[in-house]
Amino acid sequence: MADFDEKQIAIFAQNWFQLTDPVKGERFIQKLKENESIQELASSPLLLTLLCLVFGDSGDFPANRSELYKEGLNVLLKKWDAKRNIEREQVYKNLSLQRKEDLLSQIALTTFEQKDYFFKQKTTEVYIADFIRNLRDADTDPKVLKLDSEAVLKFIEAQHGLLVERAKGIYSFSHLTFHEYFAAREIVANSALESLVEHITEISWREVFLLAAGMMRKADDLLLLMKSKIDSIVALDDKLQYLLQTVYNKSLSVKYNHKGAVVRAFYLEHALFFSYSVLDYCSELTKALGFNIEVDPEIDFDEKLTDALEIVNSDPAECLSYALSLNLNLEPEFQKSLQNLKKQIPYPDDPKKWMQREDKTIKQWLHDLRSLIIRYRKICYQDELNDQQCELIWNYYDANTLMVDCLNSDCYISRQVRQEIEDSLLLPISEGQK
Structure with a gap:
């Protein structure tokens, strides 16, 4: 179904709670x-239904996103039946809530x-048969297993809507969110963290990482494995290590009121944009780290340059x-050169000619x-990266952003592991070992 807009979400929620508790609908x-x-989840009619089920049951949303899905699926798989007085066929009825979730988790991770x-x-059906044959008192006769697996699949589709037939004989999870959630659940249940971090550079696994971190009693091991894997991405490339070392050296010269990782992220982003065209002009990592450019005139100066x-x-x-109006102790020669450049700006009143980029x-x-920026400010480098190095440093940047998002999640x-990761973020290997 097409996504709902804000008005349709409100109408749906009001209708959902109208008969039972209109005030709860307004609170929702x-x-x-x-x-x-x-709110982003609510645009999907299916996930909006899940949100209404959770809110109707508890009157609030859990802060942890994985906990939200867990509560919603608990309603779908168990309480929803009880409220509607639904009785399942024996083969499905004998599956407890946990076993139903285990089955869906096994299917999810295998396919993901x-x-x-x-x-x-x-x-x-083969996946389902492999699961139910290991249950106590299961009939392992191949013909019975085949019939039972067919029945279980049809019940999951018809009653819960978690698996749906998209075309004749072709199934999927009804929403990618469920696929990701159950895959993460299977990883955490089997402590398969090392297998998970192998996917750290794959965009499609991003939500699985975030959900897995939220499910764990303590996510220290996962975050440390992520940090080690991220550092290994660029560990063997001398030019990329030199880039990180240069960024680190530059960060030491800046007296910034926040953590060193924030300054390193700022100068790395500028290098990847202005020097190597690896990034579009973005600041995802610095924003995730809580960067505020207004607190330091020296960084503000480099930003304007x-x-x-x-x-x-x-x-x-x-x-x-x-930039020149900022109160900085610039070298006189540098300041004079910038003033001269300002006077020499070609076509200052014709931005179209600037945009053409053809004028000599x-x-x-x-x-x-x-x-001048390279000489006096030690940023915007002149050396080049090959295609493989560009891909490596992009993967490194994106994976670090994911790790910080995990740190910022619920x-x-x-505290010790958090501090260790933040202190060593974006450091070259030589500095990290210190």
């Missing part, structure tokens, strides 16, 4: 507005690892004017500014 909508991440988001009915290099989205004259005068001006991590 208010709670959604207060929680952006849960194979990148099978759509899977054949016969294959799914590099902004002047970004032709399309900036006004070079305005950027240089602002503009290219020379940018080259001169870039050279998962439980010891």
Whole structure:
């Protein structure tokens, strides 16, 4: 079904709670507005139904996202039947809530690892048969197992909607969220953390990492494994280690009021954008680390200098004017050179010519500014990265962002491990070992 907009979400919720508790319906909508991440889920009619079930049962949403899914699935798999006085066939009735979840988890991880988001009915029935044959008192006769697995699949589809037939004989989880949740649950249940971290550079596994961290009693082992795997991505490349070392050295020269990892992230992002075109102009990692550019004029100065290099989205004259207005003890020669460059800005009143990037005068001006930034500020490097190095450093950046998102989530991590990871974030191997 198509996603709901905000108005449709409100109508759905009001209708859901209208007969039982209209006031709870109003509270539901208010709670959604207060929680952006849960509000994103509500746009899906299926997940909105789950949210209504959870809220109707407890009157609130759990802070932990994995706990939210757990409560919702508990309602779908058990309480929902009881409220509607539904009796299942014996083969399905004998499966406890935990065993139903175990079955779905086994199917989820097996198919997710194979990148099978759509899977054949016969294959799914084989997975189910493999599961139920190990249950106590199970009839292991192949014909009985086949009939039982067919029945279980049909009950899951018809009664809970967690698996659905998308085309003739082709099944999937009714929403990717459920597929990710049950895959994460299986990983945590089997302590398969080392297998999980092998997927740390794969975008499709992002939510699985976040959910697994939230499910664990203590996520220390997972986060430490992630940190080790992330560092290994660039450990053997001398040029990338040199880049991290240069970023680290630069961060030491900046007197910033926040943690060193924040400053390292800022200068790494600028290097990956302005020097190597690895990133689009973004600051996901610095934002996740709580970066605030306004607290330090020196970083603000470097930001404005590099902004002047970004032709399309900036006004070079305005950027240089602002940078020069900051109260910094710049080398006189550097300050004089910047003043001269400001006077030499070609076509200051014609931004279209800046955007064309063809004019030799503009290219020379940018080259001169870039050279000054490299010489005096030690950022915007001139050496090049090959395609493999660009891919490695992008994977490294993205995986670090994922790890920080895990640290910022509701998962439980010891203060010692959190501090250890934050202190060593984005360090070259030589500094990390110290």
